[in-house]
Amino acid sequence: MTSSTTAPAPTWEAPLAGAPLDATVEIPGSKSLTNRLLVLAALAEGPGTLRGALRSRDADLMIRALRTLGARIEVGDHPSTLHVTPGPVAGGTEVDTGLAGTVMRFLPPFAALADGPVRFDGDPEARVRPMLPVLAALRTLGVTVHDPGSSSAELPTHLPFTVEGRGSVPGGAVDVDASESSQFVSGLLLAAARFERGLTLRHIGATLPSLPHIEMTVATLRDAGVVVDDSRDGMWGVAPGPIAARDVRVEPDLSNAAPFLASALVAGGTVRIPGWPTLTTQPGAMVPELLERMGGTYTLADGVLSVTGTGKIHGIDVDLRAGGELAPTFAALAALADSPSRLRGIAHLRGHETDRLAALAREITRLGGQAEETRDGLVITPRPLRGDVVRTYADHRMATSAALLGLGVPGVRVENVGTTAKTLPDFTGMWLRMLGSAS
Numbered sequence: 001m002t003s004s005t006t007a008p009a010p011t012w013e014a015p016l017a018g019a020p021l022d023a024t025v026e027i028p029g030s031k032s033l034t035n036r037l038l039v040l041a042a043l044a045e046g047p048g049t050l051r052g053a054l055r056s057r058d059a060d061l062m063i064r065a066l067r068t069l070g071a072r073i074e075v076g077d078h079p080s081t082l083h084v085t086p087g088p089v090a091g092g093t094e095v096d097t098g099l100a101g102t103v104m105r106f107l108p109p110f111a112a113l114a115d116g117p118v119r120f121d122g123d124p125e126a127r128v129r130p131m132l133p134v135l136a137a138l139r140t141l142g143v144t145v146h147d148p149g150s151s152s153a154e155l156p157t158h159l160p161f162t163v164e165g166r167g168s169v170p171g172g173a174v175d176v177d178a179s180e181s182s183q184f185v186s187g188l189l190l191a192a193a194r195f196e197r198g199l200t201l202r203h204i205g206a207t208l209p210s211l212p213h214i215e216m217t218v219a220t221l222r223d224a225g226v227v228v229d230d231s232r233d234g235m236w237g238v239a240p241g242p243i244a245a246r247d248v249r250v251e252p253d254l255s256n257a258a259p260f261l262a263s264a265l266v267a268g269g270t271v272r273i274p275g276w277p278t279l280t281t282q283p284g285a286m287v288p289e290l291l292e293r294m295g296g297t298y299t300l301a302d303g304v305l306s307v308t309g310t311g312k313i314h315g316i317d318v319d320l321r322a323g324g325e326l327a328p329t330f331a332a333l334a335a336l337a338d339s340p341s342r343l344r345g346i347a348h349l350r351g352h353e354t355d356r357l358a359a360l361a362r363e364i365t366r367l368g369g370q371a372e373e374t375r376d377g378l379v380i381t382p383r384p385l386r387g388d389v390v391r392t393y394a395d396h397r398m399a400t401s402a403a404l405l406g407l408g409v410p411g412v413r414v415e416n417v418g419t420t421a422k423t424l425p426d427f428t429g430m431w432l433r434m435l436g437s438a439s
């Protein structure tokens, strides 16, 4: 299994904004859409194609895993064009999840269709991310899951684990507590049309994060001809049936666009993102309005989103439950604002790539800021900040939010900026080009 390095990585000097921005930034395909569409293509009735797919560590982990599980995936005339030919789901193999939530939560239900055992493991940081709800659901649905190192009948709560594929999954009804991650729901729904009786899934937790990501799952399933009933809140039904083979284009990743757009508020000037969808299930669709509340303005014309800022940022009180992956960007803006901010509804960020609430509070504090964890979020009170090393904890969004802080604070150095390869391999190149300082 691959693992992220624990040796001290060289730091990257985050550039300070020298002048108001005037940049157009092309953002690669959405991680969430790419990895859903790959899974559905690998379960489809025939060969299909993704265009504009993301190529990053998370997407490539998904590609490698699906290949080992029996799909043929060929790269077309552009690296972002992927031709997928489904095959019988193969067992007797291992899946490296890296640190990708989409791989570790979407593929166990897929592996349950295999003709043999599939062992899952990932990065050291992945071994603490919550897994139990999806594994417990699989057991209820008739699938055996066990700890690869023991003969105990007790369900593993985390990676590593083995899913004993038996060639088919009975399916049926299951209750899932998805309060720690919407991905438990999405993973089960994505494979459910291939279960003999389909699936009826009821969420039983107190809160449900990332609802747009579940809606994205439902939309991609319906686009592939799968019958999904989402007429009752917190319940989803998937009818058994074929998954259509398709030729699909992936939208740009709007969450990855967030730090670039937010730069306009820090540096002043305008940042433009082409290919912004008018209708989308991506939670990044919330970004323009949130930036407006913090002092920016935006327009969407001919598919180009433009955000303009003045360099003056206002604090915000916002429930980010629907788009928790945006929190690191807004925490950085909040630390640079002229009034306090409260980010709410994001307790589940404690199970992301790292405990993001602790990491953001610690790193903002390291720069001289004031940031406190609450039960379900952060309270950030702006203070004058000074440069220092910002630690990233193997978390790509800690790195991009540190870059944003560095636009406004001289001397910010980002530890292991290479962690951005999880979803955006050329992050530093794109950032420098945005600032007009690329060689």
Ligand SMILES: O=C(O)C1=C[C@@H](OP(=O)(O)O)[C@@H](O)[C@H](O)C1
Pocket (backbone or CB within 6 Å): 031, 032, 033, 101, 102, 180, 181, 182, 183, 186, 209, 210, 213, 324, 325, 348
């Ligand atoms: O399904 C998806 O593609 C995702 C769902 C969300 O996970 P959580 O519900 O665990 O936050 C999000 O944060 C993650 O980046 C991607």
Ligand SMILES: C=C(OP(=O)(O)O)C(=O)O
Pocket (backbone or CB within 6 Å): 099, 100, 101, 102, 325, 352, 353, 397, 423
């Ligand atoms: C939470 C995230 O990723 P993952 O898909 O690994 O959960 C994220 O990208 O912010």
